[in-house]
Amino acid sequence: MTRLSRRHLLGAALPTLVMKRTLPWIVPLLILLLWQVAAQTGLLRENVMPAPTAVAAALWKVAANGELWRDIRVSAWRAFTGFAIGGGLGFVFGMANGLSGLSEKLTDSTLQMVRNIPHLALIPLVILWFGIGEQAKLFLVALGVFFPVYINTLHGVRSVDRQLLEMARAYGMSNQAIFWRVVFPGALPSIFVGLRYGLGIMWLTLIVAETISATSGIGFMAMNAREFMMTDVVVVSILIYAALGKLADTVARLLERTCLSWNPAYVEA
Amino acid sequence: MNVATFDAYPDSTVRYSAAGAHLQLRGVTKSFGANTVLHGIDLDIPPGQFVAIVGRSGCGKSTLLRLLSGLDKPSGGTIEIEGATTGWDDHVRLMFQEPRLLPWQRVAANVAVGLSHAPRGADRKREAQEALEQVGLGTRGGDWPSVLSGGQKQRVALARALVSHPRVLAFDEPLGALDALTRIEMQALIEQVWQDKGFTAIVVTHDVSEAVTLADRVLLLDHGRVDMDVTVDLPRPRRHGDPAAAAIEGRILDRLLAR
Ligand SMILES: Nc1ncnc2c1ncn2[C@@H]1O[C@H](COP(=O)(O)OP(=O)(O)OP(=O)(O)O)[C@@H](O)[C@H]1O
Ligand SMILES: [Mg+2]
Numbered sequence: 001m002t003r004l005s006r007r008h009l010l011g012a013a014l015p016t017l018v019m020k021r022t023l024p025w026i027v028p029l030l031i032l033l034l035w036q037v038a039a040q041t042g043l044l045r046e047n048v049m050p051a052p053t054a055v056a057a058a059l060w061k062v063a064a065n066g067e068l069w070r071d072i073r074v075s076a077w078r079a080f081t082g083f084a085i086g087g088g089l090g091f092v093f094g095m096a097n098g099l100s101g102l103s104e105k106l107t108d109s110t111l112q113m114v115r116n117i118p119h120l121a122l123i124p125l126v127i128l129w130f131g132i133g134e135q136a137k138l139f140l141v142a143l144g145v146f147f148p149v150y151i152n153t154l155h156g157v158r159s160v161d162r163q164l165l166e167m168a169r170a171y172g173m174s175n176q177a178i179f180w181r182v183v184f185p186g187a188l189p190s191i192f193v194g195l196r197y198g199l200g201i202m203w204l205t206l207i208v209a210e211t212i213s214a215t216s217g218i219g220f221m222a223m224n225a226r227e228f229m230m231t232d233v234v235v236v237s238i239l240i241y242a243a244l245g246k247l248a249d250t251v252a253r254l255l256e257r258t259c260l261s262w263n264p265a266y267v268e269a
Numbered sequence: 270m271n272v273a274t275f276d277a278y279p280d281s282t283v284r285y286s287a288a289g290a291h292l293q294l295r296g297v298t299k300s301f302g303a304n305t306v307l308h309g310i311d312l313d314i315p316p317g318q319f320v321a322i323v324g325r326s327g328c329g330k331s332t333l334l335r336l337l338s339g340l341d342k343p344s345g346g347t348i349e350i351e352g353a354t355t356g357w358d359d360h361v362r363l364m365f366q367e368p369r370l371l372p373w374q375r376v377a378a379n380v381a382v383g384l385s386h387a388p389r390g391a392d393r394k395r396e397a398q399e400a401l402e403q404v405g406l407g408t409r410g411g412d413w414p415s416v417l418s419g420g421q422k423q424r425v426a427l428a429r430a431l432v433s434h435p436r437v438l439a440f441d442e443p444l445g446a447l448d449a450l451t452r453i454e455m456q457a458l459i460e461q462v463w464q465d466k467g468f469t470a471i472v473v474t475h476d477v478s479e480a481v482t483l484a485d486r487v488l489l490l491d492h493g494r495v496d497m498d499v500t501v502d503l504p505r506p507r508r509h510g511d512p513a514a515a516a517i518e519g520r521i522l523d524r525l526l527a528r
Contacts, residue, residue: 167369170340171382171429172359181382185373262373262413 050232055239058232067221072240075206075217078134079244082141083202087195090146094153094194099183111150119143120208132213137206144205145198152194156187189263192256199252203245218244289317289469290360290436292337296346299332299493306332308493309346316436319463319470321480323521324490330473333490334439337471338363350437362435366442368422370414376425377401377410383432400432401425403462420451424458431462438463440472444479453509456483460505477525481518482507489524497524 032052038044039051046054062068093111097104119140130136160183168178210219218237225233260266292314299307306329314320322330335341336348339358350357362383370379380397401407404424414422423443430438440459444452460483463470474480480487481501489497499521503513 163365163367163369164371166340167365168382170338170363173382181371181374185371188373260373262375262415264415 047229047231050235054232055235058230059236059239062221062233062236068236068240071216071218071221072244075210075219076244078137078210078217079141079202079206079248082138082206083145083198085138086142086145086202087149087198089142090149090151090194090198091153091191094150094191095157095187098154098157098187099179108154111147115147115151119205123209123212127213132215136213137209140209141202141205144201148197148201149191149194152190152197153187156190156194157183159190160186189260189266192252192260196249196252196256199248200245203241203248207241288436288467290351290357291316292437292469293349294346295349297333297336297343297348298345299329299336299341300344305344306493307336307343310493310495312488312495314469314471317467317469319460319483319485320472321484321487322471322473322490323475323477323480323487323525324496325525326475328490329493330490331441334363334441334471334473337361337437337439359433360436362430362433362438364426364430364438364440364443366445368414368419368426370422370425370429372414374414375410376406376412376414376417379414379425380410380428380432383429396432397428400428403431403465404428404458420447420455423447423455427455427458427462431466434466435468437469437471440470440474442473442475445475452479457506459483464505477518477521478509478514481514481521482509487517487521489521497521 035044035049036052039046039049039054044051050058059068093107097108122143123140126136126139130139164182164186165178168182173181206217207219210217211223214220214223218240222234222237225231225237257266292312294310294312297307297310297312298305310333322333324330332341336343338361340363347354350360370376371382374382377394377397380400381393383400384393384396398407398410401410404427406421406424406428409417409421409425414425417425423446426443443459444455447455456479459470459472470484472480472483477487484501487497487499487501488495489499499517501514501517503511503517507514
C-alpha cells in the first residue's frame with residue numbers, strides 16, 4: 001500500500017518538476033525563433049535588428065579578439081568601485097543617522113534635499129568638473145547608489161524591534177553587542193533591499209555615463225560599433241549589460257538568502 | 270543575615286548563588302513627568318519567596334518590575350537586593366509577556382544571550398544546553414525560533430532567563446499569550462524550576478487564580494500602592510479548584526472589584 005502510493009507520488013512528481021523547469025523557457029524560445037525567421041525572410045532589415053545567429057557570431061568575434069574581456073573588466077571595475085564607495089557611504093550614514101539623533105538632525109534633511117536632484121542631471125556638471133575620466137563615472141555611480149542604500153539602511157535601523165532592544169539591555173548586553181547581535185541583523189533585510197535597488201541604479205548610471213563619454217568599457221564598445229553601423233555588436237553590448245545586471249542581482253539574492261536564512265520569508269519553498 | 274542562605278548552597282563554584290536574594294524596597298516612587306505611577310512602595314521580600322503581583326491594567330505593575338530589573342531607575346526611594354543598592358542588575362532576570370527571541374539566532378544562541386558576561390566557548394554551549402534541558406527543549410538547540418510554537422518560544426525565553434542562575438526572576442505576564450492548556454503546563458514548569466533553584470520569584474499576572482496557584486504571597490497593587498498583601502499558606506503541589514485557594518482568590522477579587 002505504502003509502496004504503491006510512494007511510486008504514485010514519484011511518478012506524479014517527476015513530470016511536474018520537468019514541466020516547472022521548462023515552462024518558463026517556452027515563451028523566450030518562441031520569441032527567439034520568430035526573430036530569427038523574421039530576420040531571414042527580410043522582414044527585419046539587418047541594420048535595424050540582425051538575426052540571433054548574427055548576434056551570436058558577433059559575440060564570438062569580439063570575445064575571440066579579446067576586446068570584449070577588456071571592456072567588461074573596465075566596466076565592471078567602474079561599477080563595483082562606484083558601488084562600494086556610494087554603498088559604503090550610504091551604509092555608514094544610514095547607520096549613524098539611525099543610531100544617533102544628533103547625527104540625524106545634522107545631516108538627514110540635507111541628504112533628503114540632495115536626493116531630489118536626479119543624479120543623471122548632473123552629467124554636464126560632472127563632465128565640467130572631472131572631464132571624461134574615470135572619476136566622473138565613479139562619482140555618478142557612487143552618487144546614484146548612495147541614496148537607496150542610505151534610505152533603506154536608515155529605515156532598517158529605525159524599524160528594529162524596540163522590544164528586542166529592551167530585552168538586550170535588560171540582559172546586560174554591551175552597546176557593541178547590541179549593535180552586532182540586534183541592530184545590524186535586524187536592519188539587514190532592509191539593507192539588502194537597498195543593495196539590490198542600488199545594483200540596478202549602478203548599471204543604469206554606468207550605461208548612461210559610458211554611452212555619453214568614454215574611451216573604453218561596454219558603453220564605449222556600443223557607441224563605437226554604432227559609428228561603424230555594426231548593429232550586431234551594439235546588440236551584443238546591450239545583452240552583455242543585461243547579463244552583468246542579472247549576474248549581480250543573482251549574487252545579491254544568493255547572499256540575501258544565506259544571510260537571512262533565519263527568516264521564513266527568504267527560505268526557498 | 271544571609272548566612273543561612275549561603276550555607277544551603279556551600280558549592281562555591283556556582284557563579285551566582287543559586288539561592289534567592291533578599292529584596293527590600295523603601296519608599297520607592299516613580300513618576301513620568303507629572304504622572305506619578307508609584308507612590309512610595311515599601312516591601313520586604315525574603316529570599317526564595319514566590320510573590321505574585323495583581324492589579325488592574327495601568328496600576329504600575331510593569332513599571333515596578335522594570336525598576337526591579339534595573340531597566341529604569343526609581344524617582345525616589347531605594348531598592349536593595351542582598352543589602353546592596355546598586356550593581357545588582359546581574360542577579361535579576363526579567364521575562365516578558367512576549368518571548369522576545371532574536372529571530373536571527375538559533376535557539377541555543379538565544380539562550381546564551383542570558384550569559385552576557387560569563388563563560389566563553391564550550392562552557393557557554395554546555396550551560397545553554399543544560400538550561401534548554403531544564404525546560405524540556407534539549408533537542409531543539411539547533412532550530413530557528415520561527416519554527417517553534419508560542420509555548421516553546423516562551424520556554425526558550427525561560428531557559429534564557431535561567432541560564433545565568435539569577436537570584437531574582439521577575440515575570441511580566443509571561444503566560445498571558447498562551448492557550449489554557451499550555452498555560453497550566455508553563456505554570457507547573459515555572460513552579461518546578463523555582464523549587465529546584467530557589468530563586469526569588471516575582472510574577473505579574475492578570476489572573477488572580479494563577480497568582481494563588483503559584484505564589485506564597487499575593488500583592489494587590491492599586492494606584493501605585495500596595496493595597497493588599499495576602500499570604501497563601503497552602504501545601505504544594507496545589508490542585509486547580511482547591512477550595513482553600515478559591516476562598517483566597519475570592520477575597521482578592523472582591524477587593525479588586527470593590528472600587
Ligand atoms: N515610559 C513611560 N512614559 C510615560 N508613562 C508611562 C511609561 N511607562 C508607563 N507609563 C504609565 O505608567 C502607568 C502604569 O503603566 P504600567 O505599564 O506599569 O501598567 P501595568 O500595571 O503593567 O498595566 P498592564 O496590566 O496593562 O500591563 C500607565 O499609566 C502608563 O501610561
Ligand atoms: Mg504591564
